[in-house]
Amino acid sequence: MSGPQDGHPAGSxxxxxxxxxxxxxxxxxxxxxxxxxxxxxxxxxxxxxxxxTGEDEANLPARLGQERLAEPVIRTxxxxxxxxxxxxxxxxxxxxQVPGIGSLRPYGSYFDAIADALSAGLEAAxxxxxxxxxxxxxxxxxxxxxxxxxxxxxVATEFRDDPALRFELCSGVSGVHYLDDTGRELHAVxxxxxxxxxxxxxxxxxxxxxxxxxxxxVGVYPTCxxxxxxxxxxxxxIFDGHPALTRIEMPDDWKGHPQRKDYPLGGIPVEYRGAKxxxxxxxxxxx
Amino acid sequence: xxxxxxxxxxxxxxxxxxxxAEGRVYTVSGEDWDELIAAANEAxxxxxxxxxxxxxxxxxxxxHGVLRLVLTLEGETVSEVRAAIGYLHTGIxxxxxxxxxxxxxxxxxxxxxxxxFFNETAYCLAVERLLGIEDKIPERAQIIRVLLMExxxxxxxxxxxxxxxxxxxxxxxxxxxxxLRERILDLFELITGLRMNHAYIRPGGVVQDLPPGALEAxxxxxxxxxxxxxxxxxxxxxxxxxxxxxRGVAYLDLEGCMALGVTGPMLRSAGLPxxxxxxxxxxxxxxxxxxxxxxxxxxAYGRYLVRIGEIExxxxxxxxxxxxxxxxGPAGSDxxxxxxxxxxxxWPARLSLGPDGLGPSPEHIAxxxxxxxxxxxxxxxxxxxxFRVPAGQAYGVVESPRGELAAHVVSDxxxxxxxxxxxxxxxxxxxxxxxxxxxxxxxxxxPAIASIDPxxxxxxx
Numbered sequence: 001m002s003g004p005q006d007g008h009p010a011g012s013x014x015x016x017x018x019x020x021x022x023x024x025x026x027x028x029x030x031x032x033x034x035x036x037x038x039x040x041x042x043x044x045x046x047x048x049x050x051x052x053t054g055e056d057e058a059n060l061p062a063r064l065g066q067e068r069l070a071e072p073v074i075r076t077x078x079x080x081x082x083x084x085x086x087x088x089x090x091x092x093x094x095x096x097q098v099p100g101i102g103s104l105r106p107y108g109s110y111f112d113a114i115a116d117a118l119s120a121g122l123e124a125a126x127x128x129x130x131x132x133x134x135x136x137x138x139x140x141x142x143x144x145x146x147x148x149x150x151x152x153x154x155v156a157t158e159f160r161d162d163p164a165l166r167f168e169l170c171s172g173v174s175g176v177h178y179l180d181d182t183g184r185e186l187h188a189v190x191x192x193x194x195x196x197x198x199x200x201x202x203x204x205x206x207x208x209x210x211x212x213x214x215x216x217x218v219g220v221y222p223t224c225x226x227x228x229x230x231x232x233x234x235x236x237x238i239f240d241g242h243p244a245l246t247r248i249e250m251p252d253d254w255k256g257h258p259q260r261k262d263y264p265l266g267g268i269p270v271e272y273r274g275a276k277x278x279x280x281x282x283x284x285x286x287x
Numbered sequence: 288x289x290x291x292x293x294x295x296x297x298x299x300x301x302x303x304x305x306x307x308a309e310g311r312v313y314t315v316s317g318e319d320w321d322e323l324i325a326a327a328n329e330a331x332x333x334x335x336x337x338x339x340x341x342x343x344x345x346x347x348x349x350x351h352g353v354l355r356l357v358l359t360l361e362g363e364t365v366s367e368v369r370a371a372i373g374y375l376h377t378g379i380x381x382x383x384x385x386x387x388x389x390x391x392x393x394x395x396x397x398x399x400x401x402x403x404f405f406n407e408t409a410y411c412l413a414v415e416r417l418l419g420i421e422d423k424i425p426e427r428a429q430i431i432r433v434l435l436m437e438x439x440x441x442x443x444x445x446x447x448x449x450x451x452x453x454x455x456x457x458x459x460x461x462x463x464x465x466x467l468r469e470r471i472l473d474l475f476e477l478i479t480g481l482r483m484n485h486a487y488i489r490p491g492g493v494v495q496d497l498p499p500g501a502l503e504a505x506x507x508x509x510x511x512x513x514x515x516x517x518x519x520x521x522x523x524x525x526x527x528x529x530x531x532x533x534r535g536v537a538y539l540d541l542e543g544c545m546a547l548g549v550t551g552p553m554l555r556s557a558g559l560p561x562x563x564x565x566x567x568x569x570x571x572x573x574x575x576x577x578x579x580x581x582x583x584x585x586x587a588y589g590r591y592l593v594r595i596g597e598i599e600x601x602x603x604x605x606x607x608x609x610x611x612x613x614x615x616g617p618a619g620s621d622x623x624x625x626x627x628x629x630x631x632x633x634w635p636a637r638l639s640l641g642p643d644g645l646g647p648s649p650e651h652i653a654x655x656x657x658x659x660x661x662x663x664x665x666x667x668x669x670x671x672x673x674f675r676v677p678a679g680q681a682y683g684v685v686e687s688p689r690g691e692l693a694a695h696v697v698s699d700x701x702x703x704x705x706x707x708x709x710x711x712x713x714x715x716x717x718x719x720x721x722x723x724x725x726x727x728x729x730x731x732x733x734p735a736i737a738s739i740d741p742x743x744x745x746x747x748x
Contacts, residue, residue, distance in 0.1 A: 174695040174708035223548025249373040280385045286672040
């Protein structure tokens with residue numbers, strides 16, 4: 001395995017950063033919420049035709065597959081070709097999306113009850129709901145609260161202590177590095193479980209790569225201790241207030257944070273008699 | 288191994304390292320214990336009651352893998368325990384980002400190597416939720432998943448109980464448990480072709496149906512297995528030495544479990560009957576008849592009782608699965624598939640065993656090579672390129688033998704996962720090592736670790 005290198009790994013990753021749009025794009029198939037794609041129409045990448053010229057598009061009836069046409073398409077990097085646009089006829093091979101527009105009420109299931117209880121609890125504690133929660137996403141039967149990072153400990157405490165919420169168990173932290181989501185590159189994702197009410201909820205916190213600090217939740221959920229060390233180790237997110245934020249999986253003197261998208265996978269080619277298979281991150285791929 | 292005498296316990300020692308220890312350092316390897324003892328006596332370490340910092344592991348037969356514990360000892364009393372992990376970190380999560388969704392199974396099955404089917408299922412449940420095909424998985428596939436998972440639960444617990452007995456000096460327990468586990472692994476080999484790292488459960492179902500004779504072999508096993516489990520119980524349950532070494536050892540009550548995120552047998556031995564198979568059923572667990580063993584002993588013995596009870600319950604579930612499969616008719620029927628009927632996701636080829644091993648069936652080869660160009664293109668695209676998964680994130684959870692095993696899977700709409708994170712119960716449960724060992728005897732460390740039952744492959748991933 002090679003160590004970390006400066007810059008980007010070989011492959012098409014470099015092109016994505018410069019060509020993908022900055023704003024969030026609604027995932028395909030998600031219910032349209034009104035503020036749909038007019039802002040995203042001019043992607044420049046897709047040969048989208050007449051379907052999305054001008055603002056009066058919002059008044060047209062929905063067309064099957066329309067939202068897919070509006071999605072930015074990265075076409076370089078096909079079959080290892082870095083510098084030419086794809087002419088293979090595959091098209092639409094790379095649909096890069098940053099998850100996440102907000103969902104509107106009613107959220108359905110028990111999600112409304114959770115949002116109401118959280119809102120009431122935060123108000124009682126003197127925090128406005130919109131100050132603490134950026135947006136609420138309901139997708140695939142799962143509820144996600146996007147929490148502003150400075151409010152994370154208050155929100156987590158509320159989730160743990162409010163009798164109507166009572167999320168006793170934290171399943172730990174998972175990091176995600178959205179390379180293209182400028183200003184919110186690093187996400188820390190917490191999954192909470194309420195044994196009392198048999199419910200699950202997800203908290204998502206984002207932080208810019210330039211200032212990658214998130215308050216630690218060890219004080220609220222002690223189980224986050226190792227999980228936050230792992231996320232620091234793999235993504236470089238600094239959890240302020242963690243009792244001993246040190247590397248946990250990688251050696252102490254390791255440079256770089258391996259799970260980040262700008263960190264190469266590494267590996268060496270596999271040699272056979274008469275053939276050579278490139279390292280995994282340099283093999284032909286289709287997305 | 289190193290031993291030293293720091294003037295005080297290492298502060299903030301999440302990964303306390305003997306490099307940082309002050310005082311005299313002895314390096315011990317191999318048989319030169321006499322030298323250490325002589326040197327320590329000379330320095331009067333023991334007489335002056337100084338602290339002794341000892342590295343246990345990462346290569347130690349009773350740390351269940353490459354777990355390294357940094358112990359601070361005062362005589363026989365453990366005053367501080369710090370676990371150092373990462374010796375088996377293999378970058379499975381990172382590697383999965385460079386493979387197709389289907390190939391991901393091959394990687395994640397290797398994490399917790401004692402419970403591979405649970406790793407596969409957690410990942411597949413998350414991918415299926417992302418694809419929105421949760422309710423389209425064929426029922427036969429779900430039954431086979433449950434059958435394999437419950438067999439796996441029994442095998443994993445046997446591999447937890449056997450070595451625990453061995454470490455406490457009972458060779459018979461070890462041999463009996465491992466013998467029984469071996470027979471389960473034989474069934475795995477019959478069904479999947481491999482004893483571990485099966486990659487058998489795939490997004491959309493399972494890779495192939497049960498082979499001929501599998502149900503009969505399962506029934507033969509089930510006829511004898513409960514008796515063997517009972518035999519194991521008679522060896523352990525009332526064993527004075529076993530009880531003496533485990534009762535009241537490694538105590539962690541419900542409050543501690545909740546704070547530290549402990550799940551699985553550790554939680555159930557603290558009195559909370561929390562089992563995801565009952566509370567948030569998946570793969571059709573709500574249709575099976577089984578009990579959740581629970582007790583409130585909070586110690587190593589209680590955890591053993593939960594595990595052995597779960598083995599018995601698992602065998603009950605397996606029997607129900609076998610009955611259901613038998614009632615559904617012969618394996619390999621087109622009316623009763625084991626893979627989703629969605630040509631864009633399901634594996635195109637039915638596998639069969641040929642003279643050169645397992646591969647696409649001759650009929651499928653004849654079809655794509657001789658009859659249909661479109662089928663060939665489809666086969667090629669699906670296998671080399673893989674299928675696309677709509678963007679978003681999902682959380683797949685199963686109750687593994689060690690607790691809540693979850694896969695947090697993020698897709699950006701491509702043919703490869705954008706990010707896969709596994710919440711492995713061994714990782715979380717191992718955090719309790721300081722809470723349950725500090726203040727106890729050195730000898731109690733061994734049953735304490737065994738009662739957590741960590742699998743380092745899962746901890747480090």
